[in-house]
Amino acid sequence: MDNSLIKDRQRQVFTKGKDNYVIQAEKRSAAGSVSQRACVFCGSRVVLYPVADALHIVHGPIGCAAYTWDIRGSLSSGPELHRRSFSTDLRENDVIFGGEQKLYGAMKRLIPEYKPNAVFVYSTCIVGIIGDDVEAVCTRTSIEEGIPVIPVHSEGFKGTKRDGYRAACDALMRLIETGNGLRDAETGTHKIDKTEKKPVINILGEFNLAGEAWIIKEYYKKMGVEVGAVLTGDGRVDEIRSAMNADLNIVQCSGSLKYLAKSMEERWGIPFKQVSFFGIEDTAKALYTVAEAFPEVPGLIERTTELVQSELTNIYPQLERYRKDLDGKKAAVYVGGAFKAFSMLRSLKLLGMSVALIGSQTGSSEEYEEMKELADPGTVIVDDSNPHELSKFIRELDVDLFIGGVKERPMAYKLGVGFCDHNHERKIALAGFEGMLNFAEEVHSSLTSRVWQAIDEAKESDPWKAD
């Protein structure tokens, strides 16, 4: 037990080989912890943001909208309405007299102007406090305008970022239910004869950062599998409304969309599999998982094997070049979901590196048990960490590279360790086989940069340096 940790967090930090308890997870952040997690509203915003032909209205003070404006590097192959930030800009008068009229007025002005295919209305903290009837305003607007207008119950104080994911899943489920898909909405049976059709999958929890959904879709196209809808990367309202037609859901970001996959399984009997496209091992496994789900499709396994073998033949010699320089380097990893952390662990090991610190914002106790299995002795595992802990461990464990997101970046810079962005804002695709190569290149260029030599030289020549 580490006495420098906040008392309530001591069971959320674990050192393999030293501690012996189940890591506590999925709890509210401890007071005073300054968690790296965002609020409930932000959690729902990051999930729904990539739906590119929907209008996203933040019902609340302008700060909530500004804080989440253009929050991901999710690319669209068509409309870019998602990149705009609309807010009802609630002020003192609205807090006293209510903001329903303002919300209704905003939608009546914006819908004819931007002609969206659906509207998401996000409730922020203050809306929960003053008690606006957002449901009623959305229903009225939907009837009048003839498009789905979906309230997102994401009041910031309601829980953790994970509750925001759940609010987004509820909103997506409501949108899917408005669809007139080919599957009978009540019984779950296909209305058409599917015997001659390709298998159809939905990809959940893939946000098309730097075009990653396009890379993944291309793999499945080569295998002869149709991707019905991606939720929500490069998302379109009509595709999402047809998502009930799929034969299988695969879930990439477990933290965010597993709940939707479970709801779709309960509602329409669509099975789901958890996968990851980070790292070559996990990418190959994700492709085989889908192929094995359809044993009746002739040649599917053979086409998958051919694809994987050709990608591996291409990538392995290139990775070998990077491995020579990276062998023995030490990394710290702190990401949103635990499933991504597993992939990072495997990818870094493949590059010859060790992982001294690993953690996530939204992992579950079961996922951390799996993480313990994968980690080397001495590895520190953290749940819902904070800048104090992360900085402390990075210093103590003397890591060479920190892999995280936008909130971890300044920490790495201040501590003088290399940084690799593996979250919302990155501009480089890191998924799939080619993503693994980009990842290796990124890690290699960070760790072999001449800046580290210059820093060492500067330290040596520092006249103020203590003897």
Ligand code: SF4
């Ligand atoms: S915590 Fe509340 S006020 Fe702050 S950004 Fe989230 S919803 Fe807005």
